[in-house]
Amino acid sequence: MPIQAKKLSIHTGAEILKFDMAQPLDSASLRELESIFHERGMLVFHNQSMTEDQHVAFSRNFGDLEIHVLKQYLQPGHPEILLISNVVEDGKAVGVKDAGHYWHTDLSYLKIPSRCSILYAKEIPAPDGERTYGDTCFVNTAAAFEALDEQMQEKLLTLHAVHDYQGRYSKLQQANPGRADLTEEQKKQVPPVVHPVVRTHPFTGRKCIYVNEGFTTSIVGMPQQESDELLQFLYAHCTQEKFMYRHKWQVGDVLMWDNCTTQHLAIADYELPQRRLLHRTTLTGSAVF
Ligand code: SIN
Numbered sequence: 001m002p003i004q005a006k007k008l009s010i011h012t013g014a015e016i017l018k019f020d021m022a023q024p025l026d027s028a029s030l031r032e033l034e035s036i037f038h039e040r041g042m043l044v045f046h047n048q049s050m051t052e053d054q055h056v057a058f059s060r061n062f063g064d065l066e067i068h069v070l071k072q073y074l075q076p077g078h079p080e081i082l083l084i085s086n087v088v089e090d091g092k093a094v095g096v097k098d099a100g101h102y103w104h105t106d107l108s109y110l111k112i113p114s115r116c117s118i119l120y121a122k123e124i125p126a127p128d129g130e131r132t133y134g135d136t137c138f139v140n141t142a143a144a145f146e147a148l149d150e151q152m153q154e155k156l157l158t159l160h161a162v163h164d165y166q167g168r169y170s171k172l173q174q175a176n177p178g179r180a181d182l183t184e185e186q187k188k189q190v191p192p193v194v195h196p197v198v199r200t201h202p203f204t205g206r207k208c209i210y211v212n213e214g215f216t217t218s219i220v221g222m223p224q225q226e227s228d229e230l231l232q233f234l235y236a237h238c239t240q241e242k243f244m245y246r247h248k249w250q251v252g253d254v255l256m257w258d259n260c261t262t263q264h265l266a267i268a269d270y271e272l273p274q275r276r277l278l279h280r281t282t283l284t285g286s287a288v289f
Pocket of ligand 1: 099101106119
């Protein structure tokens with residue numbers, strides 16, 4: 001039976017209907033799902049029930065899995081699963097509390113960044129009537145590039161930018177001094193890297209703006225003020241409402257997003273005793289061009 005999908009906003013997202021992620025995926029269905037995924041940039045699956053092995057097995061359909069540098073937040077027995085959570089047990093944070101509270105694409109700070117991420121909601125703050133908490137917003141950066149005038153597109157196509165995880169980590173430590181220092185070993189895994197400001201999607205060939213507030217620190221060879229101004233312009237341009245889909249989570253939702261053609265932001269508007277716990281797998285990507 002063909003996969004049924006429903007668009008979620010003009011440029012971003014599709015909901016996949018009547019789909020059980022715990023079941024093995026045949027190659028025709030995989031191709032169909034990938035084609036919807038590449039066109040829409042992110043997928044939503046509701047009411048899923050997967051074991052950790054099934055989450056990992058579904059993810060492997062799309063490539064190899066990353067093991068995150070923050071080893072203390074990997075799921076015991078399943079190092080491919082990163083825990084994102086504000087829950088504290090026995091005085092210890094069970095997951096990354098402040099993951100993605102800024103616009104970013106996952107792992108853009110690696111030389112070979114991630115292809116996509118698959119995030120599974122285990123606990124979500126209860127809504128208060130219509131008001132939900134801990135939503136996640138997505139924008140389509142290919143649509144954002146295509147909306148720029150030709151002169152700006154041509155300029156951006158000549159530029160490269162620095163992405164730096166340690167720069168972001170220092171900012172997170174200032175906001176949350178409880179965050180442990182990165183070890184020398186961790187620092188070695190995440191040196192600053194340089195990527196084109198506009199990257200070509202490896203499957204669709206679309207041009208995508210590839211700088212983000214989370215990890216990009218400067219444009220190579222540009223005076224700092226000019227670089228800051230251009231980056232601020234691009235962040236504001238990409239994150240306009242017209243390119244956006246905002247997801248209101250329910251337990252059992254799984255979101256899968258493309259880390260080339262989307263950026264996302266997790267809204268930090270909840271606090272304990274409102275608990276939020278999600279399991280994320282992150283797929284290895286390919287060289288940026
Ligand atoms: C992330 O950036 O991967 C976290 C997203 C979320 O917690 O909604």
